[in-house]
Amino acid sequence: MKALVQLHDGYSNTATGPNIEDMSPFVALQDVPKPEPGDGQALIKVHMSAVNPSDIHFIKGEYGQPRVKGMPAGFEAVGEVVAGDTPLKGQRVSFFADASGTWAEYAMTDAARLVPCRPDLSEVDAAGQLVNPLTAIAMFDIVKESGADSFVLNAAGSQLGKLMIALGRDHGIKPIAVIRRAEQAAALRDLGAAEVIVTSEDDPLGQAQPIFKSLKPRILLDAVGDQFTSDLFFAMPSHARWVNYGKLSTETPALGQLGQMIFQGKVIEGFWLTRWMKQVDPARIPAAFMEIQERFVSGKWTTDVAGIVPLSEAMEKLPEVLAKPDGKAFIDPRS
Amino acid sequence: MKALVQLHDGYSNTATGPNIEDMSPFVALQDVPKPEPGDGQALIKVHMSAVNPSDIHFIKGEYGQPRVKGMPAGFEAVGEVVAGDTPLKGQRVSFFADASGTWAEYAMTDAARLVPCRPDLSEVDAAGQLVNPLTAIAMFDIVKESGADSFVLNAAGSQLGKLMIALGRDHGIKPIAVIRRAEQAAALRDLGAAEVIVTSEDDPLGQAQPIFKSLKPRILLDAVGDQFTSDLFFAMPSHARWVNYGKLSTETPALGQLGQMIFQGKVIEGFWLTRWMKQVDPARIPAAFMEIQERFVSGKWTTDVAGIVPLSEAMEKLPEVLAKPDGKAFIDPRS
Numbered sequence: 001m002k003a004l005v006q007l008h009d010g011y012s013n014t015a016t017g018p019n020i021e022d023m024s025p026f027v028a029l030q031d032v033p034k035p036e037p038g039d040g041q042a043l044i045k046v047h048m049s050a051v052n053p054s055d056i057h058f059i060k061g062e063y064g065q066p067r068v069k070g071m072p073a074g075f076e077a078v079g080e081v082v083a084g085d086t087p088l089k090g091q092r093v094s095f096f097a098d099a100s101g102t103w104a105e106y107a108m109t110d111a112a113r114l115v116p117c118r119p120d121l122s123e124v125d126a127a128g129q130l131v132n133p134l135t136a137i138a139m140f141d142i143v144k145e146s147g148a149d150s151f152v153l154n155a156a157g158s159q160l161g162k163l164m165i166a167l168g169r170d171h172g173i174k175p176i177a178v179i180r181r182a183e184q185a186a187a188l189r190d191l192g193a194a195e196v197i198v199t200s201e202d203d204p205l206g207q208a209q210p211i212f213k214s215l216k217p218r219i220l221l222d223a224v225g226d227q228f229t230s231d232l233f234f235a236m237p238s239h240a241r242w243v244n245y246g247k248l249s250t251e252t253p254a255l256g257q258l259g260q261m262i263f264q265g266k267v268i269e270g271f272w273l274t275r276w277m278k279q280v281d282p283a284r285i286p287a288a289f290m291e292i293q294e295r296f297v298s299g300k301w302t303t304d305v306a307g308i309v310p311l312s313e314a315m316e317k318l319p320e321v322l323a324k325p326d327g328k329a330f331i332d333p334r335s
Numbered sequence: 336m337k338a339l340v341q342l343h344d345g346y347s348n349t350a351t352g353p354n355i356e357d358m359s360p361f362v363a364l365q366d367v368p369k370p371e372p373g374d375g376q377a378l379i380k381v382h383m384s385a386v387n388p389s390d391i392h393f394i395k396g397e398y399g400q401p402r403v404k405g406m407p408a409g410f411e412a413v414g415e416v417v418a419g420d421t422p423l424k425g426q427r428v429s430f431f432a433d434a435s436g437t438w439a440e441y442a443m444t445d446a447a448r449l450v451p452c453r454p455d456l457s458e459v460d461a462a463g464q465l466v467n468p469l470t471a472i473a474m475f476d477i478v479k480e481s482g483a484d485s486f487v488l489n490a491a492g493s494q495l496g497k498l499m500i501a502l503g504r505d506h507g508i509k510p511i512a513v514i515r516r517a518e519q520a521a522a523l524r525d526l527g528a529a530e531v532i533v534t535s536e537d538d539p540l541g542q543a544q545p546i547f548k549s550l551k552p553r554i555l556l557d558a559v560g561d562q563f564t565s566d567l568f569f570a571m572p573s574h575a576r577w578v579n580y581g582k583l584s585t586e587t588p589a590l591g592q593l594g595q596m597i598f599q600g601k602v603i604e605g606f607w608l609t610r611w612m613k614q615v616d617p618a619r620i621p622a623a624f625m626e627i628q629e630r631f632v633s634g635k636w637t638t639d640v641a642g643i644v645p646l647s648e649a650m651e652k653l654p655e656v657l658a659k660p661d662g663k664a665f666i667d668p669r670s
Contacts, residue, residue, distance in 0.1 A: 015594070064598025225593045244596050254589040258560045259350070261579045261605030263399025268603040270596030 002311055002333065003072035003104030005030045012061025017250050018053035020322060023315050026059040027073050027103070035100040035108040042084035042111040044095060048308070049077035049102040050128035051322065051329040053223075053246060064272065074103030074331070078117060078126035086111035093117060094129045094289075103311065105333045118293045124303045125296040127330055128159070131273065133292040133301070134285075135245065136163035138276045141284075142243060143173060143219050150215035152232065154178035155223040155248055156188055156196075159304065159328050164221065165192050166301055176217055178204075178232070181325065205231055212236055219243060221271075226251040238264040245271040303328060310335040337646055337668065338407035338439030340365045347396025352585050353388035355657060358650050361394040362408050362438070370435040370443040377419035377446040379430060383643070384412035384437040385463035386657065386664040388558075388581060399607065409438030409666070413452060413461035421446035428452060429464045429624075438646065440668045453628045459638045460631040462665055463494075466608065468627040468636070469620075470580065471498035473611045476619075477578060478508060478554050485550035487567065489513035490558040490583055491523055491531075494639065494663050499556065500527050501636055509550055513539075513567070516660065540566055547571055554578060556606075561586040573599040580606040638663060645670040 004027040020026075037043045052075065057063040059073050076096050081088045093114040100108040117126045143151040149172070153164050156177030168175035169192025177193035179185065185196040195211045197204055205228075216237050222229050223246030230253035233242040260266045277285065295301040306327030309317045314331050321329040339362040355361075372378045387410065392398040394408050411431050416423045428449040435443040452461045478486040484507070488499050491512030503510035504527025512528040514520065520531040530546045532539055540563075551572050557564050558581030565588035568577040573595075595601045612620065630636040641662030644652045649666050656664040 062594075064594065225590075230590075244593055246597075247594055252589040252591050253593070254587040255560075255565075255603075256587050258579055258588070258605075259397075259399070259582055261603065262581075262607045263605070265605065265607070265610055268590075268596065270594075270598070270600065272597045272600070275600055 001032060001034045001105035003030060003032050003101070004028070004074065004311070004314060005032060006059060006067050006069055006071050006073050008061060008067050009069045010061065010066045014060065014062060015247070015250055016060060016062065017248055018056040018246075020056050020060070020319050023059075023318060027315070029312065029315055032070070032072065032104075034106050037084035037108055040085050040111055041099055041108055042081050042086045042088070042114055044077070044079040044093065044107050044109070045082045046077045046079040046102055046105060046107050046333045047092075048123045048127040049074050049331040049333070050131070051318065051331060052076065052131045053248070054131065056322070064274075072101035072104040072107070074101040074107070076128065076130045077102035077107060078123060079107065081114065082106070084111055086114065088114050088116060091116055092126070094126050096130050103314065103331055103333070105311070115289050118297060120297050121293050122296070122303070124305055124308075124328075124330060128303060128328060129289070129292050129296070132160045132163060133295075134288055135271070135273050136160055136167060137288045137291065138273065138280070139221055139243065139245065139271055140164065140167045140171070142271070143168070143221075144171070146218035146241070148173075148216055148218040150174035150176055150194065150217040151219045151221065152176045152178065152217045152236070153221040154229060155246070156193065157181070157184040157326065158223065160223070162188075162191060162304070163301055168192060170300060174215055176211055176215060199228055204228065205235055208232055208235055221245065224248045225253060227253045229253060230255060233266070233268070234260055238266070240264075240266050242266070242268045243271050244268070305330065308332050336367060336369045336440035338365060338367050338436070339363070339409065339646070339649060340367060341394060341402050341404055341406050341408050343396060343402050344404045345396065345401045349395065350397060350582070350585055351395060352583055353391040353581075355391050355395070355654050358394075358653060362650070364647065364650055367405070367407065367439075369441050372419035372443055375420050375446055376434055376443055377416050377421045377423070377449055379412070379414040379428065379442050379444070380417045381412045381414040381437055381440060381442050381668045382427075383458050383462040384409050384666040384668070385466070386653065386666060387411065387466045388583070389466065391657070399609075407436035407439040407442070409436040409442070411463065411465045412437035412442060413458060414442065416449065417441070419446055421449060423449050423451060426451055427461070429461050431465050438649065438666055438668070440646070450624050453632060455632050456628050457631070457638075459640055459643075459663075459665060463638060463663060464624070464627050464631070467495045467498060468630075469623055470606070470608050471495055471502060472623045472626065473608065473615070474556055474578065474580065474606055475499065475502045475506070477606070478503075478556075479506070481553035481576070483508075483551055483553040485509035485511055485529065485552040486554045486556065487511045487513065487552045487571070488556040489564060490581070491528065492516070492519040492661065493558065495558070497523075497526060497639070498636055503527060505635060511546055511550060511552055534563055539563065540570055543567055543570055556580065559583045560588060562588045564588060565590060568601070568603070569595055573601070575599075575601050577601070577603045578606050579603070640665065643667050
């Protein structure tokens with residue numbers, strides 16, 4: 001089968017962020033043997049793979065698990081189960097590949113983790129229903145538990161940001177959206193952002209202060225990890241939690257007011273979907289997928305598509321699709 | 336009565352650390368009216384007041400509660416209850432002053448928070464039994480809950496550091512002591528430190544790495560808040576918690592490997608005794624004081640005295656006693 005195969009093992013010990021201009025140092029399009037499912041595994045013919053920032057971190061050796069040279073890259077996809085230790089053969093499933101990656105004609109994973117798809121769920125919604133939507137549901141549980149009726153999120157114009165804003169809108173918890181480009185503001189307000197802070201404008205911290213004073217958010221959902229995020233955290237009210245889940249910035253943020261950890265009970269922590277899935281009540285996960293599929297099918301969530309790239313052309317075309325300011329990139333291995 | 340009275344209200348918005356060369360910008364020795372206890376309050380004739388870093392932070396306007404101009408400074412002391420709404424009149428008590436400070440002939444506090452002292456508890460042990468010993472007991476609860484059989488503490492040569500090391504020794508949880516001055520190392524090893532990392536020597540992070548690999552500590556108790564502490568935290572194993580409870584350094588530490596919050600489940604938080612006392616099971620507090628007094632009387636803990644300064648000479652003499660490398664400073668308002 002054709003696959004985008006990793007060229008390196010392990011970690012790179014770099015921290016260059018999830019941007020990419022040239023794939024060729026990291027992966028190559030190769031013919032490799034179709035994986036053969038063992039006990040408890042399922043083989044899936046891939047229909048469409050969603051490309052996430054974590055995929056780019058991963059191929060660059062900057063993600064929380066080591067690369068394996070010669071193994072196809074790509075974490076999530078939708079496809080048809082064609083073989084393996086599962087009653088779901090012949091069915092369309094979303095899945096997270098843990099044995100052979102999704103940037104390939106066939107991928108392999110733990111059969112217990114397949115997510116059957118409603119027939120009315122579109123291919124792009126199905127391809128991307130694990131990483132971003134499940135992260136949004138899981139992090140929104142943290143927001144709800146905080147008891148506040150607002151929350152702060154940065155990179156708010158990202159796909160995940162938009163999912164979070166729609167969740168806030170639908171649950172009456174006001175999203176405070178932090179974005180870099182002012183031209184995204186109107187669309188995010190239309191979607192449901194109660195407030196928008198634009199970091200490229202004058203004094204973004206000054207924009208934030210009256211908003212925080214009035215709305216009293218407790219949770220900061222952070223995909224950026226830069227100095228402004230740290231400053232924003234220390235401008236939040238007592239008992240604020242900075243929940244970092246991504247690193248779009250290569251800055252190393254300094255803690256300007258460490259004393260707030262002591263006197264205001266503030267906390268800095270991380271969110272990783274992989275850990276959440278191990279720790280959460282197992283019944284939460286199928287319930288979350290029911291909710292995710294219902295939200296997409298009913299139009300409460302939509303997937304913005306930046307481009308769908310054939311597997312055979314992904315080496316050249318994926319970087320330019322990923323560089324688009326809005327929307328998500330997909331790889332189609334059938335074409 | 337004579338008292339060291341605060342010269343400023345509120346906060347200073349500076350961050351200069353708990354060192355002091357000159358008291359005169361912050362407090363003055365004055366004659367002020369003896370406080371009159373109201374409902375639920377007790378008046379105590381002060382025998383001896385312990386001077387802690389938090390007192391110095393406080394008079395400089397850098398602590399978590401606002402100063403009150405004209406009010407005596409000083410948080411903790413031992414003395415005799417002479418008036419108020421309490422059956423403890425005539426008894427010797429340790430206390431934390433919340434209504435009129437302890438750097439004075441008389442202090443006032445909530446009568447419910449008086450701690451009766453065993454007759455065999457010495458005056459210096461009694462004067463300082465609240466802030467440091469209760470903090471040590473409370474933070475050691477965090478260490479025990481971590482499940483690891485070692486923990487890391489910096490400023491390990493401080494009074495609080497020595498209390499923590501002795502607790503580790505007596506409970507079989509190995510203290511990994513971080514200190515600045517190599518000459519403290521032998522004494523801390525004698526006291527019970529399993530390992531000592533000296534930050535003024537070559538490559539302290541290199542010293543720490545094999546120790547962390549072998550002992551796998553989960554808790555970092557931090558009174559310093561400098562860049563080395565941040566680097567040390569990121570060198571610790573997965574699920575490490577950086578518990579900051581003091582700010583001896585004026586550095587603003589940068590988070591060099593924020594991704595560990597995500598992938599290794601690390602957490603940065605603060606410890607404040609005031610919050611702990613509100614949140615803990617109320618039965619824990621009298622039990623802790625029984626344990627604290629028993630530990631001092633039996634010699635499991637000792638108070639190192641840097642000097643006892645008469646109240647009338649404290650303006651001039653306290654800074655030089657506080658500048659001594661070892662031991663604790665006290666103010667005696669009877670002389």
